[in-house]
Amino acid sequence: MSERIAGLRRQAVEMARRPMVRAGVRECVPMSIGISAWGLVAGVAMAKSGMSVPLAILMSILVSAGSSQVAALPLIASDAPMWVVWATVMCVNLRFLVFSYQYRPYFAHLPRRRRVVLSYFMGDTIFAMFLRRYPEPRVEPGQEDYFWGAAVVNYGFWQVAVITGIVAGKAIPPEWGIGFAGTMALLALTCSQLRSRSTWVAAIVAGCAAIAAYGLPLRLNIVVAIAAAVTVGILAQHARPEAAR
Numbered sequence: 001m002s003e004r005i006a007g008l009r010r011q012a013v014e015m016a017r018r019p020m021v022r023a024g025v026r027e028c029v030p031m032s033i034g035i036s037a038w039g040l041v042a043g044v045a046m047a048k049s050g051m052s053v054p055l056a057i058l059m060s061i062l063v064s065a066g067s068s069q070v071a072a073l074p075l076i077a078s079d080a081p082m083w084v085v086w087a088t089v090m091c092v093n094l095r096f097l098v099f100s101y102q103y104r105p106y107f108a109h110l111p112r113r114r115r116v117v118l119s120y121f122m123g124d125t126i127f128a129m130f131l132r133r134y135p136e137p138r139v140e141p142g143q144e145d146y147f148w149g150a151a152v153v154n155y156g157f158w159q160v161a162v163i164t165g166i167v168a169g170k171a172i173p174p175e176w177g178i179g180f181a182g183t184m185a186l187l188a189l190t191c192s193q194l195r196s197r198s199t200w201v202a203a204i205v206a207g208c209a210a211i212a213a214y215g216l217p218l219r220l221n222i223v224v225a226i227a228a229a230v231t232v233g234i235l236a237q238h239a240r241p242e243a244a245r
Contacts, residue, residue, distance in 0.1 A: 020142030024149020027133070031125050035154060036161040042066040043165020049073040053166055060162045064120070064155070067222065068092040095226050099127045105137035107144070118144075121151040123158075198236035202229040
C-alpha cells in the first residue's frame with residue numbers, strides 16, 4: 001500500500017511539472033470564486049432539504065453537478081419515485097452529452113477508459129475554458145494536460161465548497177445571495193466565447209429559448225435552450241460552405 005501511495009505521489013508531482021497542466025491550473029484559478037459560490041449554494045440547499053450530512057456528501061461526490069443536485073432535492077424531499085429523480089437528473093445533465101460531442105475531436109484517439117474518466121470531470125467552466133484555449137477541433141499536444149490542470153482546480157474548489165455548504169448550511173442565510181456570484185462568473189466566461197456572428201446568434205437564441213420555456217418542470221428549459229443553440233450552430237455550419245461558394 002505504501003509503495004502504491006508513493007507511486008501515485010510521484011505521478012502527481014510529475015504531472016504538476018508539465019507546462020500545460022500548470023496553464024490549466026493558472027487559467028482556472030480566477031474562476032474559483034464563482035465555482036465556490038455556486039458550490040456553496042448547492043451545499044446549503046442540500047443541507048436545508050433535510051438530507052443527512054453523509055448522504056449529501058456522497059451525492060455530491062457521485063453526481064458532481066450543481067444544477068442536477070439542486071433539481072433532485074425537492075423530489076427526494078417529497079419522496080418522489082426513484083425513476084422520477086433519475087429522469088430529472090438525466091434531463092438536467094443532457095448538456096454534458098453536448099459537451100462530450102464537442103470534446104470528441106480532441107479526445108477520440110484516447111483509450112475508452114481514459115475518456116470515461118475525463119467525462120466524470122467535465123464541467124461548464126472547464127468546457128468554456130477548453131474551447132477558448134483550443135477553438136479549432138483538432139488534436140494538439142498538451143490538450144489532455146490542460147484539461148487535467150483545469151479539472152483539478154474546478155473539482156477541488158467545487159467539492160470543498162459543496163461540503164462546506166452541507167456542514168454549515170443552516171448558518172448561511174439566503175439573503176447573502178452567494179449564488180449570484182457563481183452565475184455572474186459563468187456568464188462572464190461564456191461571453192468571452194462570443195467571437196463570431198454565429199456564436200452571438202446561438203447565444204441569443206439559447207437565452208430566448210430558456211426564458212420562453214422557463215415554465216417547464218424539472219428545469220427542462222435548460223435542455224430546450226441547449227437544443228435551440230445546437231440547432232442554430234448546425235444550421236450556421238451548413239450555411240457557411242454554401243455562402244463560401
